[in-house]
Amino acid sequence: MLNKELLENRLNRIVNLYDNLDSLIDKLPVKLPNGAKNQIKKIIFGNKEISEIISGLKERRPPRLIMVGRTGVGKSSLINAIFGKYIAKTSPVEIGTNQLKRYNYESDGDILFEVIDTRGIAESSTESLTTAEDDLKKAIEDFDPDAILFLSNATERARMDEDVTYIKSLYEEVGTQIPLLTVLTHVDNLEPSRIKESNQYTDSKKKNISDKKLQMENLLKEFEVACSTVILVSTYIEWNKENPHLLSLEEQKNLIIDFDGRYNIDELVDFLENNLDFRASIHLMMTTRIDKAVRKISNLIIKAFAVASTTVAITPIPFSDIAVLVPLQLILIIFIAYLSGADIDKESAKEFLLSAGGVGALGYGLRTLAQQGGKALNLLTPGAGSAVSSALAFSGTFSIGKAAQAYYIDKKSKGEVEDIMKNANEETEGK
Structure with a gap:
């Protein structure tokens, strides 16, 4: 093999x-x-x-991503879903401010992704000496990312407006041409939420997913956020042990998927492979779909x-x-x-x-x-x-x-x- x-x-x-x-x-x-x-x-x-x-x-080198989204939107879960295993997040390094941290996501000593995790949307502190825009500028300057992933929870319609307003202000301030991918997470929680197996999604659930995609596309168009593709995903995975984040690195490495509720991850990976720097795209292909x-x-x-x-x-x-x-x-x-x-x-x-x-x-x-x-x-x-x-x-x-x-x-x-x-x-x- x-x-x-x-x-x-x-x-x-x-x-x-x-x-x-x-x-x-x-x-x-x-x-x-x-x-x-x-x-x-x-x-x-x-x-x-x-x-x-x-x-x-x-x-060839690991892809470099900047992730923007609210706390709990599922950034680490997205990385796990892409590779189909529990990926250890290591080497946290502050980037100029304690609001930004750079992580290497590693498996068996091999770096799979380099990620900068920004401060959560709507979580700016009055005590911070820098703005979110300044932080993102700094991250782009120091990190030279291949793409920015804008994550928003598909089940929270009211917050989608706020999230789009936020990403628009960031992009306008930064003025970057870096590929922007909008990822709507938690589509498994759309009605009927009891259905978690992606191959069992009913027509009504699929329609709800399509409606959410259209809503976000219209929002992005309304707020004139350019060059963003919208992909809806479920990163829902149940591992063979509970609370995997509390396990040792060795135990995490041996985790296996007990229930797989992932949805549309292939489309996400296709986008990344086709839009990343070729050096990063080759590395991604070799670690996901060889x-x-x-x-x-x-x-x-x-x-x-x-x-x-x-x-x-x-x-x-x-x-x-x-x-x-x-x-x-x-x-x-x-x-x-x-x-x-x-x-x-x-x-x-x-x-x-x-x-x-x-x-x-x-x-x-x-x-x-x-x-x-x-x-x-x-x-x-x-x-x-x-x-x-x-x-x-x-x-x-x-x-x-x-x-x-x-x-x-x-x-x-x-x-x-x-x-x-x-x-x-x-x-x-x-x-």
Whole structure:
């Protein structure tokens, strides 16, 4: 079974391939004409998407969040619900004032989230020397958060107005562009409140949830709070021991879920993964949904290489663009194979490229080249002139990437891979 350590090893292998691109290109099963190697390196190293992926893999780190909400709204419970286990909150550090504290949420020595917990809404003290706005400014300046989570209790309609007024004043004062996510908690307590299993929610309970979401969206619109997505969740979990907060760290680590009443946590995690800094997003995926992490990284790599391949056709080069495109696709295949944990040599990469889709190296996008089979792959005709357009280069590369994903990651048969490649090609042609 895939675990975080195994995936880290795979990601490190991909980074090493990228960092030693000269060596990788030299080992490809193709004969490159003069200048092709430098052109391949230029395309890969110059592609913004590929560069961001590699940087994200190298510099992956825990997400940094600022949580704003009333005391008791369920900040720690939300963290527990995301990871599905009781997460120890450690290392409280005051941030300039005793109204702000920074915590690391850890599990088995691994930091999962870094969180600044602000003073509760409507809990400012007259004795405080700073305002909530000043505190938040300080936190943003020192902490550089990936997102701000604004938590409000879905069952307290009257307080929702106050909460929105508060977050509006904070955002206006701070003037930040940091992603803001509004999270309505405790939806399990909406009527009928006796129903806690999310898969048993009645139509009336679902309607109440939808109504609450609409209420908050309208409030945010009315108060002109920009750039906020609204997600409603239940973080309700019963552990196998009572009062888990009173247990020792060792006992907390061994807690298991006795009753799971969580709702909509996947949507919340999806938002975070798609809106956080990529370095933080990778770390979050690896600690919450590791199988999805493999596929998401794979999809990003495929798309990045497909985009990179379009420059082959639009950049004038003094030799056949096929001499650049085929090695790019071979490197893509090797990246996907390494991500799956497979050990792939140059001959097996060549064999896959020739057999993908049953029609040869560039499949559906480059039928003319495919008809030449192995001769074309060995690039015996450099200088043949432009053979591909940007659209065909993208389509062919994307299809081959999807085929490699299906074969190496999803363990599909070659027949299934052929169908997937056809569908991928049709998908790109339709865009």
